[in-house]
Amino acid sequence: MTDLDFEAYVLASGPRLKRLAYLLTGDVDTAEDLLQSAYAKALPRWSRIRTYDQPDAYMRRVLVNGRTSMWRRSRGREVLTDQVPDRPAVDAGRHDDAEELRQALRALPAKQRAAVVLRFYCDLSEQETAAAMGVSVGTVKSHTSRGLARLRELVPATGRAAGPPAAQGSAREESR
Secondary structure, three states, X not given: OOHHHHHHHHHHHHHHHHHHHHHHHOOHHHHHHHHHHHHHHHHHHHHHHOOOOOHHXXXXXXXXXXXXXXXXXXXXXXXXXXXXXXXXXXXXXXXXXXXXXXHHHHHOOHXXXXXXXXXXXXXXXXXXXXXXXXXOHHHHHHHXXXXXXXXXXXXOOOOOOOOOHHHHOOHHHHHO
């Protein structure tokens, strides 16, 4: 084992794991801190981790666990300021779907956000997502379903095909 192996892994995996960390935290600075902490936890174990078929799966688990720990440490704390933060002006003529989706993701509870991000952004299977989150497959299904339902409420779909509500239902509803 050499530090060069780990350095090469960090350089190769950095961008994709940073995107995941950003989607989990909703903040670039916090995402960088989370990723740095994950790498710091992985370095002492690198000789074992590098033998895994998918070291990224281990790192995803470390990121999700780290984000959960951050949330637990910070919940219930109020941040007092002497000034109200500036709010960007809303331009009604321009609609940024990606930013709206990121804001909606930040509004989800941490476990729902993690399930949705791992399933649909990282394109993991339910089993892989369950392993990354340390929960059962049924819990992943539940968190994903609730998270997607909440996202649909927060970000109304545009350009949906017109038709009766039954035509727009889910596959589960249609099979009933």
